[in-house]
Amino acid sequence: MDDALFPRPRAEIAPGAVHLPGWLTPAAQARLLAACREWARPPAGLRTVRMPGGGEMSVRTVCLGRHWFPYGYARTVVDGDGAPVKPFPPWLGELARAAVADACGTAAADVPPYDVTLVNFYGPGAKMGMHQDRDEKADAPVVSLSLGDACVFRFGNVSGRDRPWTDVELRSGDLFVFGGPARLAFHGVPRTLPDTAPPALGLSGRLNITLRVSGL
Numbered sequence: 001m002d003d004a005l006f007p008r009p010r011a012e013i014a015p016g017a018v019h020l021p022g023w024l025t026p027a028a029q030a031r032l033l034a035a036c037r038e039w040a041r042p043p044a045g046l047r048t049v050r051m052p053g054g055g056e057m058s059v060r061t062v063c064l065g066r067h068w069f070p071y072g073y074a075r076t077v078v079d080g081d082g083a084p085v086k087p088f089p090p091w092l093g094e095l096a097r098a099a100v101a102d103a104c105g106t107a108a109a110d111v112p113p114y115d116v117t118l119v120n121f122y123g124p125g126a127k128m129g130m131h132q133d134r135d136e137k138a139d140a141p142v143v144s145l146s147l148g149d150a151c152v153f154r155f156g157n158v159s160g161r162d163r164p165w166t167d168v169e170l171r172s173g174d175l176f177v178f179g180g181p182a183r184l185a186f187h188g189v190p191r192t193l194p195d196t197a198p199p200a201l202g203l204s205g206r207l208n209i210t211l212r213v214s215g216l
Contacts, residue, residue, distance in 0.1 A: 141179025
């Protein structure tokens with residue numbers, strides 16, 4: 001669907017949760033994709049996350065700043081190759097602060113410095129179950145950027161994984177920020193929409209770049 005003909009307005013999905021369609025320009029998407037490809041290289045590169053019960057997540061993940069594992073953070077890839085986690089680049093922190101300022105209507109200078117990134121790659125059939133982002137020691141908003149294929153993003157409530165929830169289509173370049181009363185809302189990705197990525201981007205699948213303040 002042509003966004004020029006059918007523009008997608010910004011929307012408050014729940015108190016504290018804001019969707020800003022097309023926030024990243026095509027050039028910004030290309031730059032972020034190039035960075036993700038470098039971050040995905042070993043050591044401390046893209047990996048499959050194994051849950052404590054033995055199951056594997058269908059997305060693959062690479063971390064910056066601190067390494068996330070179920071259910072905590074470390075300085076090294078404790079559940080992978082053991083390498084030190086890649087550093088969190090300052091420009092990415094500035095991008096996160098600009099995103100929060102735009103979504104929340106505040107000055108970027110008033111947004112705390114971001115220091116952790118989880119980059120999730122969704123290949124064919126990958127999805128993410130309903131969960132909370134609760135391993136951080138800070139309550140700053142979570143910033144989510146999408147690249148590549150569109151997905152159905154399910155944003156729920158703070159009480160549990162069941163309804164009520166709202167399904168939002170996230171496309172390449174979209175920004176989603178959730179904080180305040182929505183900071184611990186359950187959310188997930190029940191499915192991606194294959195072959196919907198912008199052809200010029202050159203990405204097969206979906207990348208989700210989430211930025212957080214660890215408080216550690």
